[in-house]
Amino acid sequence: MLGRARASQALKIRGPLVSPDSPEYETLCQWFNPEVQWRPEAFAFPLDEEEVAACLSWAAQNGKSVAVRCGGHSYVGLSGGTGLVLDVSRLVDLQLDEQLNLGAGWKLGPLMSALAERQRMLPLGTCPGVGLSGYLLGGGYGLVSRALGLGCDRVLDATLVTPALGLVQATTQDSLLWALKGSGFGQFGVVTRWRLRPEALRPVVLFRRYWPWAQAQAVLERWLEWAPRADARITSYLSLVGGREPQVSVGGLFLGDGPEWKSLRWGPPGALQEWDRSCPYLDAMQFLAGRSQNRSPAFAATSDFLSRPLAPAAQGKLLKLLVTTAPCSPQVTFDAYGGNLGSGDGAFVHRASLACVQAICYRNRNQPPGVNHDWLKRYRAELAGHYSGRAYQNYCELGRSDWKTAYFGEDWPRLVALKERFDPQGILQHPLSFQRL
Numbered sequence: 536m537l538g539r540a541r542a543s544q545a546l547k548i549r550g551p552l553v554s555p556d557s558p559e560y561e562t563l564c565q566w567f568n569p570e571v572q573w574r575p576e577a578f579a580f581p582l583d584e585e586e587v588a589a590c591l592s593w594a595a596q597n598g599k600s601v602a603v604r605c606g607g608h609s610y611v612g613l614s615g616g617t618g619l620v621l622d623v624s625r626l627v628d629l630q631l632d633e634q635l636n637l638g639a640g641w642k643l644g645p646l647m648s649a650l651a652e653r654q655r656m657l658p659l660g661t662c663p664g665v666g667l668s669g670y671l672l673g674g675g676y677g678l679v680s681r682a683l684g685l686g687c688d689r690v691l692d693a694t695l696v697t698p699a700l701g702l703v704q705a706t707t708q709d710s711l712l713w714a715l716k717g718s719g720f721g722q723f724g725v726v727t728r729w730r731l732r733p734e735a736l737r738p739v740v741l742f743r744r745y746w747p748w749a750q751a752q753a754v755l756e757r758w759l760e761w762a763p764r765a766d767a768r769i770t771s772y773l774s775l776v777g778g779r780e781p782q783v784s785v786g787g788l789f790l791g792d793g794p795e796w797k798s799l800r801w802g803p804p805g806a807l808q809e810w811d812r813s814c815p816y817l818d819a820m821q822f823l824a825g826r827s828q829n830r831s832p833a834f835a836a837t838s839d840f841l842s843r844p845l846a847p848a849a850q851g852k853l854l855k856l857l858v859t860t861a862p863c864s865p866q867v868t869f870d871a872y873g874g875n876l877g878s879g880d881g882a883f884v885h886r887a888s889l890a891c892v893q894a895i896c897y898r899n900r901n902q903p904p905g906v907n908h909d910w911l912k913r914y915r916a917e918l919a920g921h922y923s924g925r926a927y928q929n930y931c932e933l934g935r936s937d938w939k940t941a942y943f944g945e946d947w948p949r950l951v952a953l954k955e956r957f958d959p960q961g962i963l964q965h966p967l968s969f970q971r972l
């Protein structure tokens with residue numbers, strides 16, 4: 536085990552270093568998903584690229600693995616491990632001219648507020664605690680993405696410290712930049728800076744509708760026809776919440792003002808409740824974030840993409856599963872693709888999809904571990920054959936035998952070659968790292 540004094544001496548960084556005998560250690564081991572239970576040898580919080588490089592050299596010399604952490608929201612704890620956790624959250628400077636030049640440690644909530652103060656916006660997700668780096672590396676889908684693209688579509692270049700080649704600038708025309716835009720999981724080096732193309736801040740219309748559960752299939756069928764083909768300024772999701780009081784709702788954002796929205800507004804008849812609200816982008820995102828916590832109840836999740844509308848028989852199976860076989864709290868959300876998501880470079884292989892489908896199952900403290908995984912197994916057994924075979928790296932899961940094709944498609948060999956170039960020893964390790972060992 537790495538003692539505090541030994542670690543400080545060996546690592547020689549000014550940034551904090553937290554080992555198991557430090558008072559902050561137990562708090563840092565509270566992962567976002569309580570199912571994650573890593574207890575690393577130490578957490579390091581480097582203050583600049585030199586300190587990041589010192590951490591990587593120390594790990595290489597001492598035969599330790601490194602996991603990189605930004606917001607710590609990986610569903611399965613890919614930013615944790617048994618070796619050194621290198622946390623970039625101290626890298627949070629921001630400069631704005633035409634472009635945005637910022638440290639890699641920002642979290643989405645504070646970044647969104649900092650941008651709004653400067654009359655700018657980016658297609659970011661709603662959860663304020665998600666780290667910018669994890670989000671961008673995996674693509675980054677937000678509720679203005681059909682209008683403004685994925686988060687990674689806004690990346691102009693990035694600075695990394697790589698285990699093999701040290702400080703590297705990933706610029707246009709570069710395979711490395713291509714890979715950083717959407718392949719996910721931080722395989723090649725520690726990103727320390729991003730240069731991004733922001734958008735001028737614009738108002739939005741926030742909308743939401745709820746229907747009786749008896750109408751769930753009709754709403755799902757109509758949403759699947761409408762949402763991926765709707766005006767690109769509309770990004771919407773359909774949410775199915777299972778259990779004893781199941782709920783079907785559709786929500787989303789229209790990037791524009793109220794009068795423009797009037798002619799586009801959508802919703803099959805029979806809604807129990809519907810509302811539209813024109814407001815600043817930041818207000819909408821903060822409303823959607825609700826009272827988000829640093830820690831969720833224990834959950835397991837899986838994701839898929841649709842390349843054609845879900846067949847009616849599969850819709851029926853899904854709705855039945857949500858209400859009849861759920862001992863825990865399952866939810867299935869469809870995120871609309873299409874619009875301007877269809878084009879863009881980078882290693883994000885899901886652009887042609889109609890929608891991303893996420894199934895997530897929570898369990899409470901009194902329920903045995905595994906009960907939520909069992910529900911997901913039944914869900915996969917019934918539904919997987921109806922999806923495209925792709926999965927979203929930002930909603931990652933373990934134990935999926937098809938993960939290489941599901942996340943990376945035909946890009947896999949090119950990504951593995953980059954791993955060989957920038958991290959041949961596999962210093963950056965987690966359960967979904969590209970093992971060459």
Ligand SMILES: Cc1cc2nc3c(=O)[nH]c(=O)nc-3n(C[C@H](O)[C@H](O)[C@H](O)COP(=O)(O)OP(=O)(O)OC[C@H]3O[C@@H](n4cnc5c(N)ncnc54)[C@H](O)[C@@H]3O)c2cc1C
Binds near residue numbers: 608613664667721929
């Ligand atoms: C509540 C919640 C809401 C979410 N909402 C959305 C959403 O709306 N849209 C969406 O697209 N995704 C969403 N996600 C998924 C989220 O984008 C991913 O989980 C993302 O990977 C989290 O990034 P992070 O930095 O917080 O996580 P971390 O756990 O810190 O990192 C995730 C991965 O990125 C790597 N990494 C992080 N920083 C760096 C770096 N600087 N250099 C190299 N590698 C790095 C880590 O090693 C790890 O493999 C959500 C997740 C949660 C838990």
